[in-house]
Amino acid sequence: MTKFYSFHGTITMINDFFTGPNGEGCYKLISVDNGLGALVNFVVSPNTYFVDHVMVSVGDQVTGYYDGNAPAILIYPPQYQAIVMVKNSPYQNVKVDYFNSELESSDGRLRLNITPFTQIVLTNGQQFSRPPANRDLIVIYGPTTKSIPAQTTPYRIIVLC
Known part of the structure; x- marks a missing residue:
């Protein structure tokens, strides 16, 4: 049982995340700002599930879900491995x-x-x-x-x- 935590906000940046020569371009670092001064960087891997398989871009409102019990490096802004990403919609x-x-x-x-x-x-x-x-x-x-x-x-x- 995973203890899911979430963070909601606007994507401010999407960059490649270097994991080694064989992983080039496969991982992304998505920065999310909640508009209240809090920032989170999500590491998005090929295993991250995007609801409805949507493409996200800078300016999109998203919610990222991560394992709250997983170890995290102590840096600012916090950096979490995204398990699920949702592009927010008023219809669901x-x-x-x-x-x-x-x-x-x-x-x-x-x-x-x-x-x-x-x-x-x-x-x-x-x-x-x-x-x-x-x-x-x-x-x-x-x-x-x-x-x-x-x-x-x-x-x-x-x-x-």
Whole structure:
């Protein structure tokens, strides 16, 4: 179970991140400013999942998710290995978290109601044939109830294996 943390802001810079002669051009360093004086650099690797496989550029509003339990170098601005990147959209909400057997997020803020129309896939786009409970998930959804936890019927669930 990964402890997901997120950082939201505007992309201010995208550069190549040097990892060695065989990795040239495969890694990017994306700088994100939240507009309140906080900056984060995300190291984006070929394994970083971009929701909807979108291309991001300077000026885009994004949310980056990273493992809060992973070791991080002590520099400013902080630098994290991005697990999931989301280009923010007013038409969909995204939650990246561990969902338990009741399909409730680890922070207790969101509960999923799965229907036969809910698309459940792997990061490679293939159908996931098992129940999504007790897994790390990327949940793409719209409206929620005002209850605690909020409930929603997701449009799509991406299972992070």
